[in-house]
Amino acid sequence: MANVSTSYDYLFKVLLCGDCGVGKTSMLCRFISDEMNDAYIATIGVDFKLTTLEMRGKMIKLQIWDTAGQERFKALTAQYYRRAQGIMLVYDITNEQTFENTASWLRMIQENSTSDVKLMLIGNKIDNEQKRQVTTHQGQQLAKDYGMDFFEASALSSENVSEAFSTFTENILKHMQGRYKEMVGSQVSLNKLGLNDSSTKPKRESPCAC
Ligand code: GTP
Helix, strand or coil, X not given: CCECCCXXXXXXXXXXXXXXXXXXXXXXXXXXXXXXXXXXXXXXXXEEEEEEEEECCEEEEEEEXXXXXXXXXXXXXXXXXXXXXXXXXXXXXXXXXXXHCHHHHHHHHHHHCCCCCEEEEEEECCCCHHHXXXXXXXXXXXXXXXCCEEEECCCXXXXXXXXXXXXXXXXXXXXXXXXXXHHHCCCCCHHHHCCCHHHCCCCCCCCCCC
16 A cells, blocks of 8 residues: 655656546545545545655655546546646446546547646456456557556455556656656756656645545
């Protein structure tokens, strides 16, 4: 499980999106505090949580935005996409409609995020295999078509939840370090990429808003 730390080398902003009820909040709670609420309480607007991971010798602070899946919040949540280095698009493997609706979420991502944002597709609720409506192959194919990382997971059983967040963080880190190396030649500092917040923010942080 991830820990909250007071100092960090990089700050990454990651956003969770997808239909209402697919389990975005549940995945986040499982990842941050290893718990999950069975009751469905729809997210209103945007919520966020903080955690810190150690990766490749660097402390990575993750600010994870959990956006509401409901249509009425789309104009509001769209404003957060541009600030994200990574977006996790979640669907429910037991609900085919949520998989079909990934097309409209991908349009929303394309219209509102930066061109080099990293994407991950997550099929949640694999604990409920008997009710599966979306095959693993369908998920893999969609992810391949859009150059997304892909995981199937379960917030309920916790299977693959940490793995998905860790892999995604590592891939964002690799991507950003690659970008940084390219930019060093032109004397652009990491601060200008907006990633090294430790130079501008105090080392001590308040705990996450779980
Ligand atoms: P919005 O906030 O409306 O966008 O929904 P959400 O995507 O955040 O969904 P949420 O995490 O609130 O979960 C919706 C319902 O699905 C809740 O009743 C959860 O208990 C249930 N749920 C979430 N993850 C899983 C899972 O992995 N397996 C099963 N069986 N149920 C899950």
